[in-house]
Amino acid sequence: VTVHLVGAGPGDPGLITARGLDLVRACDVLVYDVLVSPELVAEAPADALLISRAPLRQAEIDGLLVEYGRAGLDVVRLKGGDPFVFGRGGEEALALAAAGIPFTVTPGVSSIAAVPSAAMIPVTHRGVSDRVTIANGHGVPDDPEALTTALARGGGTIVLFMGLERLGELVSGLVAAGLDPSTPAAVVANGTLPRQEIVSGAVDELAELASALPTPALVVIGDVVDVGRRLRAAAERHHAVVA
């Protein structure tokens, strides 16, 4: 009789945690994100109430979680990736706490870890990058330069969530703030899924290379992208030999 905030993983339904799947299979109500795999939604009990988050505003979701939690039902709020990485899970947990409803948090495999990894990009490859900065590509609306200036100065690998829409602007900002325009960069769309697509090249050509890519997409900038390119080439050669 609790509301469970559960991470569904990055897309591939095999990447939910064992605990997360147990909770989905035992719930009375499942409130799920747009990016959650339909195969995971299908794991809910046949008589569970299924609610897509798609048409709802955040306040309505918070209200539903409180309402069903208060009614004594087992509610699973299934969220893409990890609930607390750019997922508004913190806001939902605060709404539940304010209403006195018990809740738990089950971590998920975030796309910060899974998407570069599925594209064979080792974001902290030893000797190449000793840090990763992750940021929301939407940036700070009233100060667009603040994000790119901080990222360009930070060094190491840069990973941008929700960055595809504004990619051209973000890259110009990074280069204007001192990032070498020849820095290797990649965009990974639909990471971990069979329809995964990767484009890579110098950061100053990235917006053009990625212009036809679908969302969801993650942007990775830094020398580790070249390590990824070598690893994918090696894996493909191996695959060709085995096949």
Ligand SMILES: C[S@@+](CC[C@H](N)C(=O)[O-])C[C@H]1O[C@@H](n2cnc3c(N)ncnc32)[C@H](O)[C@@H]1O
């Ligand atoms: C609202 S955020 C949610 C992130 C999620 N909580 C997590 O931990 O991965 C959505 C953004 O995550 C990234 N993303 C999520 N799943 C992805 C995937 N399978 N491939 C590429 N990017 C993904 C994209 O940048 C997308 O715009």
